Every structure is written in structure tokens, then in C-alpha cells.
Amino acid sequence: MAEHGEARGRVSDGGEPDGGEPNGRRLFLRAAMGGGLAAGYGTFAMMAGKFLYSGGGSAVGWQFVATVDSVGIGESIAYAAPNGAKLVVTRQSEGETADCFTALSSVCPHLGCQVHWEPQNERFFCPCHNGAFDREGNPTEGPPLAARQILTRFPLKVENGLLYVETPLTTLADAGDAEVRGAAPGGPIG
Amino acid sequence: MMTRLAAWWRERVPVSGVQLRELTNEPVPNHLKKWWFALGGTPAYLFVVQIVTGILLAFYYQPAPSTAYESIRFITQDVAYGWYFRSLHKWGATFMIAAVILHQMRVYFTCAYRRPRELNWVIGMCLLMTTLLTGFTGYSLVYEQLSYWGAQVAANISNAVPVVGGVAKHMLLGGEVYNERTLPRLYILHAAVLPTTIVLLVIVHVAFIRVHGVTELRFPDEDVAKPSHYDFFPDHLYTELSIGLVLMILLSAVSTIFPAMIGPKADPLTTPEVIKPEWFFYVSFRWLKLFSLTFAVLSTGFIVLAMFAWPWIDSALRRLTGSDDASVYIGIVATFLLVGLTVWEAVVEH
Numbered sequence: 001m002a003e004h005g006e007a008r009g010r011v012s013d014g015g016e017p018d019g020g021e022p023n024g025r026r027l028f029l030r031a032a033m034g035g036g037l038a039a040g041y042g043t044f045a046m047m048a049g050k051f052l053y054s055g056g057g058s059a060v061g062w063q064f065v066a067t068v069d070s071v072g073i074g075e076s077i078a079y080a081a082p083n084g085a086k087l088v089v090t091r092q093s094e095g096e097t098a099d100c101f102t103a104l105s106s107v108c109p110h111l112g113c114q115v116h117w118e119p120q121n122e123r124f125f126c127p128c129h130n131g132a133f134d135r136e137g138n139p140t141e142g143p144p145l146a147a148r149q150i151l152t153r154f155p156l157k158v159e160n161g162l163l164y165v166e167t168p169l170t171t172l173a174d175a176g177d178a179e180v181r182g183a184a185p186g187g188p189i190g
Numbered sequence: 191m192m193t194r195l196a197a198w199w200r201e202r203v204p205v206s207g208v209q210l211r212e213l214t215n216e217p218v219p220n221h222l223k224k225w226w227f228a229l230g231g232t233p234a235y236l237f238v239v240q241i242v243t244g245i246l247l248a249f250y251y252q253p254a255p256s257t258a259y260e261s262i263r264f265i266t267q268d269v270a271y272g273w274y275f276r277s278l279h280k281w282g283a284t285f286m287i288a289a290v291i292l293h294q295m296r297v298y299f300t301c302a303y304r305r306p307r308e309l310n311w312v313i314g315m316c317l318l319m320t321t322l323l324t325g326f327t328g329y330s331l332v333y334e335q336l337s338y339w340g341a342q343v344a345a346n347i348s349n350a351v352p353v354v355g356g357v358a359k360h361m362l363l364g365g366e367v368y369n370e371r372t373l374p375r376l377y378i379l380h381a382a383v384l385p386t387t388i389v390l391l392v393i394v395h396v397a398f399i400r401v402h403g404v405t406e407l408r409f410p411d412e413d414v415a416k417p418s419h420y421d422f423f424p425d426h427l428y429t430e431l432s433i434g435l436v437l438m439i440l441l442s443a444v445s446t447i448f449p450a451m452i453g454p455k456a457d458p459l460t461t462p463e464v465i466k467p468e469w470f471f472y473v474s475f476r477w478l479k480l481f482s483l484t485f486a487v488l489s490t491g492f493i494v495l496a497m498f499a500w501p502w503i504d505s506a507l508r509r510l511t512g513s514d515d516a517s518v519y520i521g522i523v524a525t526f527l528l529v530g531l532t533v534w535e536a537v538v539e540h
Contacts, residue, residue: 052361053357053360053361084458085459086459110346110483111342111346111347111478111483112342112345112346112367113339113343113461113465114459114461116460116461126461127462127464127465128339128461128465130540143478143479143481143482143483146481146482147483147484
């Protein structure tokens with residue numbers, strides 16, 4: 001302890017004399033020390049950031065919805081994805097391709113709440129911030145109209161006259177539930 | 191025996207009572223005898239209540255989507271005094287946020303943030319933000335319908351912040367959407383990261399107060415013959431302890447009369463017909479209904495930034511207007527706006 005006390009305030013390693021300008025070796029040692037600390041802790045911080053950012057995605061897959069000719073033009077069907085998410089699949093025009101259909105998400109593009117169909121008002125309504133959408137998912141009221149946000153559309157494909165939609169396979173609603181709900185077309189809406 | 195024990199203690203802890211008194215003694219201006227000038231100690235006291243009740247609740251709480259709601263129900267309905275400690279924690283949060291806001295308003299309207307105390311105002315703003323975040327993360331842990339959808343909405347709001355929003359949302363949720371990794375994140379933020387941040391900020395906040403001293407205010411009805419200051423220890427400590435006692439009685443009464451309830455379990459597939467955040471976010475929730483998301487987020491960010499920089503904005507305003515009171519008038523308008531939007535959101539369903 002006493003030796004420490006005696007050494008304090010003096011330069012004993014051949015560096016600059018007390019009060020003088022630091023010499024090259026001292027500057028180098030300071031830079032090495034500062035750089036080493038910054039690099040060491042910086043690397044640690046970067047690794048911690050990446051560790052926290054990792055989260056993994058959720059699996060998606062193609063699901064059968066209906067045969068193409070079973071849905072008339074302008075007709076909509078409610079569809080429950082394997083994860084329980086609600087979709088509305090509508091046939092927009094004549095034809096045998098996926099472009100003739102839309103599959104609207106029930107997630108409001110404003111802030112992620114669930115919209116629901118109001119038959120009396122002929123609209124999808126979001127209770128969070130009073131957003132509304134028409135049958136095609138176009139905004140008609142509230143913040144989504146101001147920002148021109150439409151309901152998200154899921155990818156569709158047609159194979160051998162069968163209509164498929166690509167949706168997430170798991171969701172939080174399944175947490176703690178061993179059984180994953182199966183895909184099931186719902187009834188017509190509106 | 192006692193003398194030897196005292197000698198043993200003095201040798202190992204060589205600090206005398208006089209030294210302790212000198213260390214803690216800060217001359218306190220007389221106006222701090224009134225409780226509304228001593229509001230800074232109130233959130234600090236409530237923070238201790240939150241730490242104690244929070245630790246008790248943590249013995250039972252299980253932060254996972256499949257277990258969180260059930261563990262809250264278990265605490266509320268099955269554990270001895272569980273309803274009481276949960277209610278104390280809930281009401282303690284409400285009181286703490288209210289006290290922080292009132293303290294900040296007192297500092298604002300008495301212009302106590304002016305030179306040389308600008309940096310301590312910034313620390314205070316950081317404390318306000320951290321306290322609000324702690325309130326938000328705590329409410330999200332209940333995993334009932336409203337708390338789930340509140341977290342969902344908040345994550346998507348952060349997504350709308352330019353440049354860093356996407357990363358912030360991903361970091362908060364532990365993925366692109368609310369998933370099974372989200373609740374543990376909210377829990378560790380609520381129970382470890384944010385409280386530690388509050389403790390560190392309070393240390394710096396108090397250190398600044400010790401360095402600069404408490405703001406001296408002058409009142410026209412002051413008796414000049416009386417001493418203008420009194421001792422922190424023990425006089426002001428007793429004032430704070432009395433406030434603490436009254437707070438504890440109030441908190442206990444409110445917790446007993448209006449105990450914390452538990453709503454329906456979170457359903458990620460159905461947003462409730464009427465959705466509200468906690469009362470302290472009513473303002474921003476109403477703001478979001480009035481304007482487009484981008485404008486609402488950017489304007490909120492601008493307002494918060496202006497609040498952080500207010501000591502310097504105030505200084506510029508005084509130079510420009512030549513008046514000392516511009517900030518006070520702006521503060522009155524802002525308070526009316528704040529209260530008006532909060533009441534508006536509280537009284538309507540949508």
C-alpha cells in the first residue's frame with residue numbers, strides 16, 4: 001500500500017517528465033489501451049445487440065382454400081388459417097388464375113389490431129382507432145384512409161383448379177396448445 | 191460487552207454521526223415545507239414501494255404466453271394477500287406516474303430548469319420517459335386482452351418511427367410480430383433493465399441537486415426576519431417521511447376499495463370492441479385517432495424533443511420576447527391540451 005502511495009503522481013516508466021508533453025511511447029500505450037478497451041467492449045456490445053435482435057421468424061406454408069369453380073364472381077368466403085388467423089377470400093373476376101382472387105388479412109395495417117366484418121355497414125371495422133375498409137380492403141375511414149393503407153393481401157396460387165393461400169402456420173394463440181388447428185374454409189360473408 | 195462491540199464497529203466503520211450529518215446535510219429552502227414543492231421525494235418513495243411489491247409478485251409471476259395470465263389469476267385469487275400486493279403495485283404505478291408528472295409541472299412552472307440546472311431537467315425528462323416505459327411494460331405483463339393489444343399497438347407505433355423504428359419494434363417483440371419470446375422481454379425490461387436505469391438516473395439527479403442546491407424561490411409574503419433555510423437532516427427527512435406515511439395510507443385505502451381486477455385472457459385473433467391503454471397514454475391514443483400515423487408519431491417525437499430541450503428553448507424565447515413568462519403561458523396551454531385530450535379519450539368509447 002505504501003509503495004503505491006509513493007509511486008502515485010510520478011512517472012517511473014521512462015515516459016515524459018512530470019508536467020511535460022507525452023512522448024511517443026506513452027501516446028502509443030494510451031492509444032493501444034483506449035483502442036483495446038473500445039474494441040473489446042465494442043465487440044461485446046455488438047454481440048449483445050445481435051443476440052437481442054435474433055428472434056427467428058415464423059413458418060409459412062401453402063394451404064388449400066377451395067376449388068376455383070366453387071366461388072362465384074363477387075362471392076367471399078371466410079377462411080381460417082392453421083394458426084387461427086382470419087382471412088377473407090373473394091373472387092374479383094372471371095378466370096382460372098390467382099389474379100382473379102384476393103385474400104385479405106384481418107390485421108389492420110394501421111397498428112396491427114384485428115378488423116371484423118360489420119354486415120350492417122358493409123365494411124371491415126378496426127376498433128382500435130376507428131379505421132374502416134370496404135369489401136376489397138380499401139380504406140374508407142379513419143387513419144388508414146389518411147395514410148392510404150389497404151388491408152394486407154396474402155399470396156394466392158391456383159394449381160389444377162385448386163386455390164391455395166400462403167399463411168403463417170403458428171401463432172401465439174397456439175402457445176401452450178399441443179394441437180395445431182387445421183385449415184378449414186368458413187362460410188360466405190356479407 | 192456493548193462498549194467492546196461499539197469499539198469493534200467504530201474500528202471497521204470509521205464514520206461518526208457528525209460526519210454522516212455533514213454528508214447528508216443540505217440547506218433546504220423554507221418553501222419545501224409545503225408538500226407541492228416536495229413532490230420530488232414522492233416518486234422516489236413510491237419507487238421503493240414498487241420495488242418491494244414487485245419483488246413479492248415476481249415470486250409467483252411466470253412470463254410466458256401460456257402461463258402469464260394464469261399466474262396473475264393465481265396471485266389475485268389464490269395467494270394469501272396476493273390481491274393486496276398486486277393492487278398496491280398497480281396503484282403505486284399510477285401514483286408514481288402522477289407524482290412524476292406533478293413534480294415536473296412544478297419544476298416547469300417555477301422555471302427551476304433554468305441555468306445552471308438545464309442538464310438536471312434533461313435527467314428528469316429521462317426519468318419521466320423511463321417511468322412511462324416501466325408502466326407500459328408492467329401493464330403488458332398481465333396478458334389480458336387490453337394489455338396484449340396495447341403492446342401490439344405500441345410495437346407498431348414504434349415501427350412507424352423513421353430509421354430506427356423497425357429495429358426498435360424487432361428488439362421489443364423479439365421478432366417481427368408478438369410471439370412467445372415477447373413476454374419474457376417485456377418482463378426483463380420491466381423488472382431489471384428499466385428499474386436499474388431509474389436507480390442510476392435518480393443517483394445523477396440527486397447528485398446534481400446536491401451540486402447546485404435546491405432552487406431558491408422568492409415569495410412576496412415571506413417574512414424576511416425568519417431564517418430562509420432549514421436542515422435536511424432530520425427536519426426535511428421528517429417531512430418526507432410524513433408524506434410517505436400519508437401516501438401509504440392512501441395507497442392502501444385505494445388498493446382495498448378498488449383492487450386490481452383481471453379482464454379476459456389475451457386473444458391474438460380478436461381485438462376487443464372497446465380498446466383503451468392505461469390512463470397515462472390516453473393523450474397519445476387520442477392523438478393517434480386524430481391524425482395519420484406518420485404525422486402522429488413525428489409530431490409526438492417533436493413534442494418530446496422540445497420538452498427535452500425546453501431550458502434552451504425557454505432561454506431563446508426570453509431573448510426574443512423580452513418577457514420572462516412566455517414559457518408559463520405555453521405551459522398553461524399545453525396543460526389544458528393534455529388534460530382535454532385525456533378526458534376526451536376517457537369519456538368516449540371510440
